[in-house]
Amino acid sequence: QVLAYHYVNESNAGFAATPEAGERWYRASAANRWIWGDSVNPTDPDLAFEPAPGGWTLRGTKRFSTGASAGDVILVSGTVRGGDDDGRGLTVVVERTRSGVAPLGDWDALGQRQSASGSVRFDDVLISESDVLAWAGDEPFGTLFTPAIQLSFGNLYLGIAEGALAQGVDLVRERRGSWFLSTAEKYRDDPFTQRIVGDLDARIAAAEALADRVGDDFDAVVARGSAVTSEDRGRIAIDIARLKIVTNETALDVANRVFEVTGSSSAKASTGLDLHWRNIRTHSLHDPVDFKRLEVGAYVLNGENQPISLYT
Incomplete structure (x- = not known):
């Protein structure tokens, strides 16, 4: 950050x-x-x-x-x-x-x-x-600061999700034995563990693909310099709002659900697995993601953009 x-x-x-x-x-x-x-x-x-x-x-x-x-x-x-x-x-x-x-x-x-x-x-x-x-001014190129910082938020949230899952996977691999009702010998081989990890990994991969595409699109807008139009600025702001919606929810879910496969011992303060949830929960409150959903909905339905500000 x-x-x-x-x-x-x-x-x-x-x-x-x-x-x-x-x-x-x-x-x-x-x-x-x-x-x-x-x-x-x-x-x-x-x-x-x-x-x-x-x-x-x-x-x-x-x-x-x-x-x-x-x-x-x-x-x-x-x-x-x-x-x-x-x-x-x-x-x-x-x-x-x-x-x-x-x-x-x-x-x-x-x-x-x-x-x-x-x-x-x-x-x-x-x-x-x-x-x-x-x-202060409203010339479109000069106001790209806000989409830039919102883009960094989307990638920050993605990174938190990746970090939470990576630590969780390491903890699962280190777990000995398995749950007594499981048919697997180790937690890493348990179908329920693999199902949750697979679901979280796939969601992170999808968010990463979106982040890469939006990042490339933002670079293309910046490269136009003073030729950037209000419409260009509005479209990239919506793309970045979409990314923030997706990565916000992905990171919150991953940082929470990873505990389901790491077990009760991972709740020890010394393990520090809660760091990821605390980080995303704190920063995700920076500006209400529900208003990002409204921004996207208003654009899709009516072609409307929110007034330019340090949040939009």
């Missing part, structure tokens, strides 16, 4: 920034070997950029700022309050160590514990024109 956020946050230099600004940010990131976190959660009230000599003063707090407390720089979005640009959305890049930037260390979820997704408070942080990555 942290790696995906790093790449997607950094990609805003290509999606949203002007070509000149994008090159500057990419060169700075490479030269300084930056890891990028973010503080852009749209469900909190916007951070306020108040006009000040030479730029702005940034104030406010953002929750769910993934990677912000561990990265070198933070992608920050908010709204200008006052002056000629009052009401405009602004995205900047600030160093985590800049005066006034205070990660609060309050991330206390049951899963994704190392994602550094706690809150960040900005206390009168000085922002200059050189910190600006982009002003």
